[in-house]
Amino acid sequence: MTDETVVVLDVGNVLIEWQPERYYDARIGPVRRRALFAAVDLPEMNLRLDRGEGFRDVIYETADAHPEWRDEIRLWHDDWLALASPAIDRSVRLMRALRAKGIPVHALTNFSDESFELAKRHYEFLDEFDAAHVSGRLGVIKPAPEIYAAVEAATGRPGPAHLFADDRPDNITVAEGRGWRTHLFEGADGWADRLVREGLLTEAEAA
Structure with missing residues (x-):
């Protein structure tokens, strides 16, 4: 997987x-x-x-x-x-653990292009995605279906190939409608458990 x-x-x-x-x-x-x-x-x-x-x-x-x-x-x-602070340290570690295994990690975020660039200068991990899909650049915000379609076009993969973590149920619902696997983010611990269940990280890698 x-x-x-x-x-x-x-x-x-x-x-x-x-x-x-x-x-x-x-x-x-x-x-x-x-x-x-x-x-x-x-x-x-x-x-x-x-x-x-x-x-x-x-x-x-x-x-x-x-x-x-x-x-x-x-x-x-x-x-x-x-x-826009502080960073959620365990989430950052999980992102880096995924990328260390060669698993593609994309951002999909409602964010001003200008403030995203500002944030990247402060949070270096924001410059570590395989690709960042930023609403302010795309001119469309979640949960509009077009923004999910833009991610699919960029990855070249069908909906079920995407595992999406977001804290808003409305964003999750639209992603599920496109066949995406989803995780309603309520804390880094739950997200770590989901990554282990998906077989993407071991318990040690997700610690």
Whole structure:
């Protein structure tokens, strides 16, 4: 099986923690954070980035539209690496163990192209994939079927050849509809167990 499988990994909350609420709780306190998220649709702002709009432009435009929250919104750009942290160390080790065995590992992530390049300079493992399929480059975001089709076209393999780990059930559902084998990521330990069950890593390699 190892010479047939392509492992496909989400990045946010699979390889790097992505918890903006936690970041803002630490920066401005939970009360102000809740008020900020109620007043400004920050998830929609982030989706615009994921679809390929300019990283700084979208965030600063949003900040200017909400002057009472301007400084806090700009942190999404100015302190972005602190939002996208820390790395999930065991997941990184598992990715490297797979690649050490010659198993192809691709990224499939909703990510701004600009912020992905920024992240690569900070997290060197993001430059170690066989290929990275980044929504901001492709102009389409998960769970649109087109983004999964782009991965299949790049790997040249049918749906069942792909083993996909993602933390969002909606992304998993669409992948399953294309025949992909899937793993709903809820922690690196469970992902390690799945890789062992798939025969891709031994227990020692997954430790």
